[in-house]
Amino acid sequence: MLPAVPTSTTEAVTGADAAADPAPPARRRRTPSADRAPGPRRETLLAWGFLAPSIVVFTLFLLYPLGRTVYLSMHGNDIIGRPSRFVGLSHFQEMFSADFGKVLVVTALFTLGVVVPGAIGALAVVLLLESQVRAQRFFRSAFALPFAFSVASASVIFAVFYNPASGVLNGLLYQLGLGQVAWLTSTDMALISICLTTVWMNLGYGVLILAAGVGSIPREVNEAALLDGASGVRRAWYITVPLLGPQLFFLIVISTINALQGFGQIHILTQGGPVGSTTTLVYSIYQLAFAHGTSDFGRASAQALVLLLMVLICTAVQFGVIERKVHYS
């Protein structure tokens, strides 16, 4: 290939430079002094030395797996799960189908249904807490509590709530003389129920982040508005919310990425059902690679790359569009 020549030339030039200026750096190396910077070669070596640990870690845990995923995505598997035949891009071609389209739609709905109510909910709680409530500390901790729950235990608790025959929620509706809801067993409700669970699980984190943000808003701004006679609602909407911009933005980015990767609650509550109505991209990947005795790592890897792309695009769009409107004080 062409670029090979210039590269080696540059190397040769660098080498010549070093050779033309041999003695001083060598001496400096033996007697390092505080006022003189180390020679260029030594500096480079030192830089690589400092970089080495992170390069090794990144290569082992990010670059190698990524490369391996690309490799696997282009191969079919034997029954043990070993890549056994090259299939080119056919796993990607297969994705242009109604089935995979449905997975993408479910993923998008799930993400929206978690991120938007999650941000609004956390904001509402924080704004309410910010006004002079009694036992503010208690409520703040209480609302932040879901953060301490693991996905698994929260999901198990919600499974008890949603149980079609003996669930707490249907029991309540029954006491109130209302009809029963098929929380997890109808294709219309299942995704909503999963979103509800997830919003509740994420609420604590959102409250923590936004409460910290509220704490950092300068007191004078609010006092000035108060003197001007601004009501609580106006102050919340025109002062607190805009000044919370950076925290809200951070929360939206993080919860989008989390939603795109959400797994535990789906696995425990619905296993992607009924009829695929809660099968998000991550769950689809899991099903292909590990669930019920399959080892279709090829298709799973191909979908994993699509997921990577989606996270990248979402994050890029959020940084490109929303961040412009964020006011960093």
Next chain:
Amino acid sequence: MTLRSRTAAVAAGASIALLLSACSTDDNGGGGGGASASDVPGAEVLDDLDQAVEVEFWHSMDSTNGQVLNGLIDEFNAANEGRVRVTGTFQGDYDTTLAQHRAAIQQGDTANLIMVYDLGTQFMIDSGQTVPAQAFVDKDEYDTGALEDALLNYFTVDGDLRSFPFNNSTPLMYINRDAFEEAGLDPDNPPKDLAEIREFAEALTITSDDGQVEQYGFGAAVYGWFVEQFMARAAVPYCDNGNGREGRAAEALFNDPKIVEVVEWWQSMIDDGLAVQIGRSTDDAQAAFTSGRAAMTLESTGSLGGFLEQSEFEVGAGYFPLVSSDDPGGSIIGGASLWINGEGHSQEEVRGSWEFVQHLLTAESQSVWHAGTGYLAVNTEGYDGPEAQERATEFPQFAVAAAQLADSETSVNTAGCMMGVMSDARVAAEEGWEAALTTNDSAEAALTRAKESLQRKIDEYNDSVG
């Protein structure tokens, strides 16, 4: 970058080629179906050892079942000091254990003995890592006469026993005896087929004045295993080529009219308010039954212990229902069996594994196992053991499962389907069934579509094993 990466690519390519060729030699020379009695080590290999041979046993038994199993392991180790030492490790549920096993095959580091669910049988045969159970039976002239026929029937392929049944169960119908009595029904005569369940459910369903259902007649999980059971009871095959036992199964048949009938019946029960709609979660179905919300349910024999413990009413058990009253009524089993890995293991380890399996299959061990877990006694003499007897006196319901098996004729239809992607098949059947209940599709259309979605997996599997 370019030159180096090209070299790397070539090196990688070469190593992959090497790997692949290594794999294919493995497959050809693997211990698949070829092992005969003469290859199997006799007891003498365990004589005069410097130290006991270590046998690693991967299983999926936790909590109560795990404790009973550990008791049997300790018993064996104590009796075989200096010869064999078995270490049992819980690897997660059946799917996870099989996934670990796949990874272990890739790394050439399999356990000596592994518990694999019924659905994995064809895969275990195809992966060629194990010594067929028949070889041990032949070598030691081991008497399988006492082992449960239905189990031998399932795990025998091409005339050879492939693995040793161990933790097995069969589904039953459970009833709330108190509710039966209140409704004026005879709890000693539970319904036998779908039409009768509906009749009973009409009497059992209690609706309050404001139109809310307080007690449903029926409620069970949409569980793919039941499809297999309904088909066995109607004596229709689950897959082609004689349930995959005469030739490789190339097509699933769960869109059979019998299953269409079951699903349509199920739908009408829900529509008419006689059955509570429960999704695929068997936990939810169990809760519906034990909480008294559903008066009849379908579940494995393994759930009987839990039902007796958690219900405030008297629990009764009956045979799993027939689709229609003129069905011949076979019965299929579920659960797992034990496979002894030969590939990459010493003669001593293989022999040690087999001796441990023999210990698990004795009438004494099976009496303990059955009484402690509710699984079937694989060795039917186990039912006469003191522990099993004590349990049978206390809870006569335990006898129903054994009676259901004893009452059913074994045939190729009750042996179950041998298919490499059987686990996917069960899920596909379940999804078709669920789709019929939750969408506007007819039962036939939904089941047929599920069957078609499975086809690609069957074809790919069959292609890759040649």
